Amino acid sequence: MYKLKIVSVFLFLVINTFSQTPIFVEDFNDSNVNSISTPTGFSSAISNGTLQIIGNGNGGLWSSISYNVNNGIDLSESPKLFIRAKSSPSVEMRVDLRDDTGYLTNQNPISARLSGEFVTYEFDFTDKLFDGAFGGPCKLGPCAVDATNIKTISIYANPGIGKYNGTIELDWISFGYVESSDQQETTNFQIRYNQVGYLIGRAKTISITSPVNFLPLTYSIKNKSGVTVKTGQTPNPNFWGDAQEYASIIDFSEIETAGEYTIEVNDKKQTFTIGNDVYDDLSLAALKYFYYNRASTAITAQYGGIWARTSGLPDTQVRVHSSAASTARPTGTIISAPKGWFDAGDYNKYIVNSGISTYTLLAAFEHYTSYYASKNLNIPESGNNLPDILDEIIWNLDWMLAMQDPNDGGVYHKLTGLNFAGRIMPNRYTATRYVVRKSTSAALNFAAVTAMASRIFKQYEVQKPGYSTALQEAAKEAYAWAKANPTNYFTNPTGVRTGEYGDRNVTDEFQWAATELFITTKEAQFKNDININNINNGVPSWHSVGGLALFSMNHHSAQLSADINVTIAQSKVLEKANEIRAKVNTSPMEIGMANSDYVWGSNSVAANQMMYLIRAYEISKEETYLKAAYKTMDYLLGRNGTGFSFVSGFGDKTPIRPHHRISDADGIAAPIPGMLAGGPQPGQQDKCTTYPSNAAARSFSDTWCSYSTNEVTINWNAPLAYVTNALRFYQNSGVALSVSENNSFQDQIQLYPNPVSNLLHINLTNQDVQEISIYSIAGKQVFKTKAIERNITLDFSDLQTGVYIVKIKKQDKIITKKVIKN
Structure with missing residues (x-):
């Protein structure tokens, strides 16, 4: 006989409701x-x-x-x-x-x-x-x-x-469905929350997770003064298959006053922060990581603090490996290829992984140029009339340029030793370094990045004379080599055991490179190689870069619309973003991660999902994409199945033993801050015995041994840097800054003049408003009134110059508007 009961399935999709009976x-x-x-x-x-x-x-x-x-x-x-x-x-x-x-x-x-x-x-x-x-x-x-x-x-x-x-x-x-087990009382539950902080005007949620289907739990939220600001019971939990746990969501988005709060669930407590500036330090550290990962230079105390180190791996005496030998450069030829970023936890440098990493930082600058113009990273080049993010990018671009063979335009796949180094500092590395094989994927990654960089540095000819031209010519030569060698797929030659980054399908790389070259040069040869239908819209990774081409097409859509069907490019981005947004809206944890997303480097999947959502917002101006992006950030910062904030140095429980040689060997207890750990995934390829669970969303180990979940890499940090700074940009700009905004209510509230020097007029147009309050961008309340009339005039003359947030409350509706004080 067949009996109705809960069931498991082979795939990766999480069960969201128990309200229906299995078929x-x-x-x-x-x-x-x-x-x-x-x-x-x-x-x-x-x-x-x-x-x-x-x-x-x-x-x-x-x-x-x-x-x-x-x-x-x-x-x-x-x-x-x-x-x-x-x-x-x-x-x-x-x-x-x-x-x-x-x-x-x-x-x-x-x-x-x-x-x-x-x-x-x-x-x-x-x-x-x-x-x-x-x-x-x-x-x-x-x-x-x-x-x-x-x-x-x-x-x-x-x-x-x-x-x-x-x-x-x-x-x-x-x-059809999975049936719930009986609910029960339990003290075996965890509070999962954003450990860095929640933003004013954005969705705010805390997850309660448990291995059992628990009965509703009583909770309260108090401010720092001990005043209770919210109480309630947790909603019935849903089964979260990826973690093999039950999850319930507490939404406290209505709490909009900056400060420190404590949530108490039964007898468990957790403190968290609300403010407008909670991502400020994180957005800086995510970028500063690249400085700490520089090769061929010392990190001084002035710029690196306690993580200062002596120089190592100058890479000025690099040998041409036999696999890369040519008539002009036979085996053993000495070349110089200094600078660049160490790829991951090791001391090797790879063109393919540098491709997506450098692109992502270039895209950050191209998409938010004014924001980065004044962002100081405290690096040696700060103050040299170039934005700091471009100075950091140059460090890697210069190395990439040195990896191109000037004799034929081909690009060496990587610069490494024959094996991975031990747990040593860079200055103790003494093994011979080689450039290894040329490959089609390396040439195309190189061509895409240098073409993109060329158009950006064209605006800085005074600061970097000739640099833009050199980048463009290098891009063209690499692309020509790739077209002449379209199937030169990389595999490690005998005796080389460092990372491979092998890719036997480079259709997406060809499309990406052609797209960047056409945007930069306007030359027909590159336009003719673009086939928009062949560009995939997967979440970007080093081996799947179609999404990068789509991002660039959409950003330059006005320029390209006469030559490329940018409508298809837009629809592809929106299609993927809709898929991610739907997962956020239906997941038991309200996150974008599900099933097959838990791969090696799963945290980069989450970060690149946010990048997709942000680009979809830029295309459509549909605020639900941005809302989903802000909510997804919670996942990386602690509201996940592990309880870790995955960024070193940010949160109450962060990785302290990452698979990162510098942080392991420098003798400093704390790892370099701002590094995004790889994240949970069930493969456990390193065979470590320290994993707390085999469940995909909880299979994470904060140990050196766990290189499959706890390593760091440049291509994982790059999207973290992109999204933390983009979300900070929108927050500071007041974009979509209301979580319970009613469109008609919003439209009927008028504030003028804006920017304001003295008097700000607020026209409420027959709206029954209960409260108006004003906050500085740091979250400090500077004004509040409940004496509301149809039209109000506020005196801003005594306020300091800057950005202010006006919060207007009407029953269960809240809107916020940005005002600039001159």
């Missing part, structure tokens, strides 16, 4: 189980209420185990499957649904990596019910799979690889 549940607890078919290489058995699938190592690449639903199941209401499973050893398990005509959901495959502990997986087939005509009855795909009559679940162990030798155990399968 069907198989719990393998009696003999009346639907038929199970196994191919050669597999057998099955039901034992102790679980289905055991045993592989003997002889299974084929696409051998599938079939769970057959005799009468068919209608999943049209909720095309989801939940499976609670484990395996020994770990295996990738793919799940497809087959309808009564034999059509299979193989066009958009869904998989999960099983571990040795039972975990509930969700496979969401929404918008994935298509057969791609890869064999079977569908001859010309895509063929729609009939969700009203699902007959079979097909399970694959190591899809495309086969030969699984081990055991998979399924505890149960649930169709």
